[in-house]
Amino acid sequence: MGTLQLLLWLIGTHLTNALGYETKGFFFDEKYSGQALIDLMAVYERVVARRGPIRHFGSPTFAEKTHGQYEPTHFPLSSDGGKVEMILVGLEFLTT
Numbered sequence: 001m002g003t004l005q006l007l008l009w010l011i012g013t014h015l016t017n018a019l020g021y022e023t024k025g026f027f028f029d030e031k032y033s034g035q036a037l038i039d040l041m042a043v044y045e046r047v048v049a050r051r052g053p054i055r056h057f058g059s060p061t062f063a064e065k066t067h068g069q070y071e072p073t074h075f076p077l078s079s080d081g082g083k084v085e086m087i088l089v090g091l092e093f094l095t096t
Helices: 013-019 034-050
Strands: 070-077 086-093
Touching (some): 013 086
Antiparallel strands (some): 070 086
16 A cells, blocks of 8 residues: 555544644644654554544544543545545544
Protein backbone atom coordinates (compact mmCIF):
# COMPACT_ATOMS: atom_id res chain seq x y z
CA MET A 1 0.00 0.00 0.00
CA GLY A 2 1.29 3.47 -0.87
CA THR A 3 1.38 6.42 1.45
CA LEU A 4 -2.09 7.72 2.23
CA GLN A 5 -2.75 11.44 1.79
CA LEU A 6 -5.58 12.14 4.23
CA LEU A 7 -7.60 15.35 4.31
CA LEU A 8 -9.39 16.42 7.47
CA TRP A 9 -12.91 17.35 6.38
CA LEU A 10 -16.14 18.18 8.21
CA ILE A 11 -14.59 18.45 11.64
CA GLY A 12 -17.23 19.09 14.31
CA THR A 13 -17.12 21.77 16.97
CA HIS A 14 -16.77 19.09 19.68
CA LEU A 15 -13.35 18.09 18.37
CA THR A 16 -12.31 21.64 17.47
CA ASN A 17 -13.16 22.81 21.00
CA ALA A 18 -11.34 19.86 22.59
CA LEU A 19 -8.19 20.47 20.51
CA GLY A 20 -8.34 24.23 20.82
CA TYR A 21 -7.60 24.77 17.12
CA GLU A 22 -9.19 24.27 13.71
CA THR A 23 -8.13 21.22 11.67
CA LYS A 24 -10.75 21.30 8.88
CA GLY A 25 -9.28 21.57 5.40
CA PHE A 26 -5.77 20.44 6.33
CA PHE A 27 -3.96 17.27 5.34
CA PHE A 28 -2.81 15.20 8.32
CA ASP A 29 0.86 15.94 7.68
CA GLU A 30 0.13 19.69 7.71
CA LYS A 31 -1.15 19.55 11.30
CA TYR A 32 0.69 16.61 12.85
CA SER A 33 4.25 15.33 12.86
CA GLY A 34 6.56 12.84 14.55
CA GLN A 35 5.04 10.07 16.64
CA ALA A 36 1.60 11.69 16.65
CA LEU A 37 1.44 11.48 12.84
CA ILE A 38 2.79 7.92 12.85
CA ASP A 39 0.16 6.81 15.39
CA LEU A 40 -2.71 8.49 13.52
CA MET A 41 -1.66 7.11 10.15
CA ALA A 42 -1.37 3.59 11.56
CA VAL A 43 -5.04 3.62 12.58
CA TYR A 44 -6.26 4.98 9.24
CA GLU A 45 -4.06 2.59 7.25
CA ARG A 46 -5.52 -0.29 9.27
CA VAL A 47 -9.08 0.86 8.51
CA VAL A 48 -8.30 1.02 4.78
CA ALA A 49 -6.57 -2.38 4.78
CA ARG A 50 -9.43 -4.08 6.68
CA ARG A 51 -12.22 -2.23 4.89
CA GLY A 52 -14.10 -2.54 8.16
CA PRO A 53 -14.80 -0.40 11.22
CA ILE A 54 -12.33 -0.09 14.06
CA ARG A 55 -13.12 1.06 17.60
CA HIS A 56 -10.49 1.63 20.22
CA PHE A 57 -9.68 3.43 23.46
CA GLY A 58 -6.59 5.38 24.39
CA SER A 59 -4.97 8.64 25.30
CA PRO A 60 -4.77 11.17 22.48
CA THR A 61 -1.26 11.84 21.25
CA PHE A 62 -2.41 14.25 18.55
CA ALA A 63 -3.53 17.10 20.78
CA GLU A 64 -1.28 19.58 22.51
CA LYS A 65 -3.56 19.41 25.55
CA THR A 66 -4.04 16.39 27.78
CA HIS A 67 -7.55 14.99 27.53
CA GLY A 68 -7.21 11.75 29.44
CA GLN A 69 -8.95 8.92 27.63
CA TYR A 70 -10.82 8.98 24.36
CA GLU A 71 -12.93 6.54 22.35
CA PRO A 72 -12.91 6.82 18.55
CA THR A 73 -14.69 4.61 16.04
CA HIS A 74 -13.60 4.68 12.38
CA PHE A 75 -16.04 3.66 9.64
CA PRO A 76 -14.67 3.16 6.12
CA LEU A 77 -17.00 4.34 3.34
CA SER A 78 -16.96 3.11 -0.25
CA SER A 79 -19.28 3.77 -3.20
CA ASP A 80 -18.40 0.45 -4.86
CA GLY A 81 -17.86 -1.78 -1.82
CA GLY A 82 -14.14 -2.04 -2.55
CA LYS A 83 -11.85 0.97 -2.43
CA VAL A 84 -12.18 3.05 0.75
CA GLU A 85 -12.85 6.61 -0.35
CA MET A 86 -13.65 8.24 2.97
CA ILE A 87 -13.45 7.39 6.66
CA LEU A 88 -16.16 8.64 9.02
CA VAL A 89 -14.89 9.00 12.58
CA GLY A 90 -16.92 9.37 15.73
CA LEU A 91 -14.84 10.55 18.69
CA GLU A 92 -15.69 10.98 22.33
CA PHE A 93 -13.35 12.42 24.95
CA LEU A 94 -14.09 10.52 28.15
CA THR A 95 -14.31 12.32 31.46
CA THR A 96 -13.19 10.73 34.69
